[in-house]
Amino acid sequence: MSWAIILHGGATTITDDEAEAYRAGCLAALVAGCAVLERDGLALEAVEAAIRLMEDDPTFNCGTGSAINAEGGVEMCSAIMDGHSFDVGGVSIIQGVRHPISVAHAMLRDEAILIAGPAARDYARDRRQELCKPDELKTEKKEKAARKAHDTVGCLALDTAGHLAAGTSTGGLDGKPAGRVGDSPHPGCGFYADDQVRAVAYSGDGEHIARMMLAARTWQLLPLMDPERAVTAALSHVARIAGEAGGIVLSPDGTTGWDHNSPHFAVAQASSASPTRVVNLAKRETQ
Numbered sequence: 001m002s003w004a005i006i007l008h009g010g011a012t013t014i015t016d017d018e019a020e021a022y023r024a025g026c027l028a029a030l031v032a033g034c035a036v037l038e039r040d041g042l043a044l045e046a047v048e049a050a051i052r053l054m055e056d057d058p059t060f061n062c063g064t065g066s067a068i069n070a071e072g073g074v075e076m077c078s079a080i081m082d083g084h085s086f087d088v089g090g091v092s093i094i095q096g097v098r099h100p101i102s103v104a105h106a107m108l109r110d111e112a113i114l115i116a117g118p119a120a121r122d123y124a125r126d127r128r129q130e131l132c133k134p135d136e137l138k139t140e141k142k143e144k145a146a147r148k149a150h151d152t153v154g155c156l157a158l159d160t161a162g163h164l165a166a167g168t169s170t171g172g173l174d175g176k177p178a179g180r181v182g183d184s185p186h187p188g189c190g191f192y193a194d195d196q197v198r199a200v201a202y203s204g205d206g207e208h209i210a211r212m213m214l215a216a217r218t219w220q221l222l223p224l225m226d227p228e229r230a231v232t233a234a235l236s237h238v239a240r241i242a243g244e245a246g247g248i249v250l251s252p253d254g255t256t257g258w259d260h261n262s263p264h265f266a267v268a269q270a271s272s273a274s275p276t277r278v279v280n281l282a283k284r285e286t287q
C-alpha cells in the first residue's frame with residue numbers, strides 16, 4: 001500500500017528574511033511525518049509528529065512562537081481527525097502546554113470533541129502532556145509582530161492501511177481578543193478527514209473560514225472535481241467576504257492539491273510514489 005503526506009506552514013506573508021526558516025521548518029516536519037509513514041505507522045501519528053516539530057519551531061504560529069493576543073497572552077487551538085472512525089480531538093484557548101496537537105490526539109477517542117481553557121490544560125496535565133509556563137511560548141519576534149499573520153499549521157497524511165488523518169495547530173490571530181476561538185479546532189471549518197472522500201486543512205482568517213464552512217465546502221466539492229480545483233473553488237467564497245486563506249487536500253489515492261489567496265503559502269509534500277521531499281514557498285500570482 002502507498003503512503004502520502006502534505007503539510008503547510010500557514011497562509012501568510014513570508015519575507016525574504018523568513019523564507020529559509022519556513023523552508024527548513026516545513027522540511028523538518030515533513031521528514032518527521034515521512035519517517036512514521038515509511039515504517040507503516042498510522043496517519044494520525046504522522047500528523048502529530050510533523051505538527052509537533054512545527055510547534056517547537058518559533059517560525060510558525062503554533063506552540064512556541066504563537067501569536068500574542070490583545071492582553072499579551074498566548075492562547076492556542078489544535079485539532080486532529082481520524083478519517084476512518086470520524087473521531088475528532090480538539091483543544092481551544094489552551095495555555096501553557098508545549099504541544100497542543102498531542103493534547104488533541106490524547107482527546108481523540110473521548111466522547112467530547114473539543115475542550116477549552118483551563119480545563120484543557122488540566123486535561124493535558126492529567127494525560128501527562130508536557131506543560132510549561134504560558135509566557136514561555138512567547139518569542140520576541142511574535143511580540144513585535146506588526147503585520148497581520150495567519151500562519152496556523154496543518155498536516156494531512158495517508159497511511160499504508162489506507163487511512164487519512166488531518167491536524168491543525170495555531171496561536172490564532174495576532175491581537176485577537178482573549179478567549180477568541182477561530183476555525184482551527186472546528187471540524188468542517190479549519191479541517192476535515194473522510195477516508196472515502198479526502199482530507200483537508202486550512203489556514204487564514206478564522207472567522208471568514210468559519211463563516212464559509214471552508215473545510216465542509218471543500219469536502220462537498222471534492223467528489224465533483226480534482227483536489228486543487230476544489231480548494232480554489234472553496235477559496236473563492238472566502239474571497240467573497242474579503243478573507244484570506246490557504247488550504248491543502250489529500251486524496252485516498254495519495255494525490256494532493258493546494259491553493260491560497262494569501263500573499264504566500266508554504267507547502268511541503270512527499271509520498272511513496274514520489275519520495276523526494278518537496279517544499280514550495282508559493283507566492284500569489286496577482287501580486
Ligand code: ASP
Binds near residue numbers: 010181202
Ligand atoms: N486560522 C487561524 C485562526 O483564525 C489563524 C491562522 O491561520 O493563523 O485562528
